[in-house]
Amino acid sequence: MMRRTFLWASTNPWLSRRLPERRFVRRAVRKFMPGETLEHALGEADRLGGEGVPTLITMLGENVETVEETRGTVAEYTRVMELAEEMGLDVEVSIKPTHLGLDQGADVACDNVSELAAQARGRGTLWIDMEGSEYTEATLSLFRAVRSRHENIGLCLQSYLRRAAEDLESLIELGPRIRLVKGAYSEPPDLAFPAKSDVDANYLALARRLMDHLADGGDGFLGLGTHDPAMIGPLSEYAAAAGLDGGRFEIEMLYGIGRRDQRRLVWNGTPLRVLISYGDAWFAWYMRRLAERPANVWFVARSMFR
Template sequence: MQTSRATSFLRGKYVAGESEAQGVERALTLLQDCGIRSSLFYMGEYVDTLDLVAQNVENKVKVAEALRDHALDIHISVDPTQIGHHIDPALVEDRAYRIARTIKDAIGNKTDGVNCLMFDMEDASLNDPTIAIHNKLQNEGFPVALTLQAYLYRTEADLAAQIARGSRVRLVKGAFAAGSELAFQSTNEIKDNSRKLIAMMLSQEAREAGFYPIIATHDTRLHDFAIAQARRNGWKPGSYEFEMLLGVREDVAKRLSENGERVRLYVPFGRDWWPHAARRLGENPANAVLLARSLAS
């Protein structure tokens, strides 16, 4: 599927390209044309060889250096399984340190929330180790951020702990399967919990703690809810941000940016692009129809 011309429209829509240069080029275009920032993500999750781990680390270091050279936010996402967790959890720390050190050296004394190594959150078995490595690097002064998932019961307590630490947190819905013993199962329950968590993130207490909220959703009702909470509790535009996926409802992202909100797109790049595009395909039936027509022609 990755080499088929019939699927090339999906690659162009949801992925910035194969190289860090193409990822950085898309980030430049988004900032110059729309005022939208980027979080760069070199694709390749759940790897099972040390060679692939090394390749992932090298690409994340290279894109950090390229972003520095173009005076862009050095905001890079990483999955723990990309840097060795499923091979040996002990591998993760040194590799995370190397990427975080590259970012810290590149940004110097900047302390805003826009430059960081963002730890993505994967399946529920990785919650505790991901939080642990984030907290360790944060304690040592590295610019790191953490992703939490609204569909999990535990997230309310995890978020409260990160607010108390004055962390940077990206709140997402959560894309991994989890049973009713761990997670809310219905869309309405997840939306209700999202609102509860967003209210915590944009509370006066969070602002006073130096917390930096990142609301990652394409739901315009949650955007409106977040903005109302921010205004009520003294958060100014630019002291929090919204994040969305490249190629998904970018009209909404542009409108938020035009209205003065800080907006960031998750910009994936790399050769192994099909799994990411396939997930986006499953979320958008219109694109599934286009793919079926392309394969049939």
């Protein structure tokens, strides 16, 4: 019930206007993002880099309304990559298709993402995030189109979708760079597994399938986007047994969540990358983070009374 409530709130226009004005909400969101500006994000990337932790940066925003707005997004991500390089940081970039024009047309999104992929060459992977299921097919087509021109492109797959295994099989011969997550949108049961146990089982199966492909000499990369110890522990062991190093496998965790676990992974030599988000369009993203981890609601509650 709590998860459904937060997912509903993430799409409510009235709440998206009103709640960000509340001081306790703005204070609580700082747990998950260092600030709204790129300088905040790069400052934390610099600090984490000093601890031996590379980062992944995303600017919050989705479903822009005009082609002109998409060009602003391209310009901002160009700035991310240029400043990160100037600072000598190991930073990769993650983008949302609807932030780069998927609603304005497949050609618009493809041109924008291809431009960023070209700029990212030599700077790591440009990751395409996955949004709600209404965009899944279009996002897969976008990935294939850009991947035909640029090999340094990665794609997010969501294990709560029933189609995820079929999608992975359709991509695997491309030698895909995949970030595997459980999924954070509200989806009907005919499209997504409603039971957590089924989502977890599919997550493990998808990860092992791609690891087996890599261990057999196949091209590609796997980033495990999770904070769940039941996923991290067994799959880290599976990766080690398969001989996968940091060039083919890593754990990807969100900034501010599970910091002790992040330090433990670094101490154990497990490849780790931390995702840092920034920007002022954080409300829907923040509600989805609370839906993923209802325990964080208590952090918000404590913030109300400070």
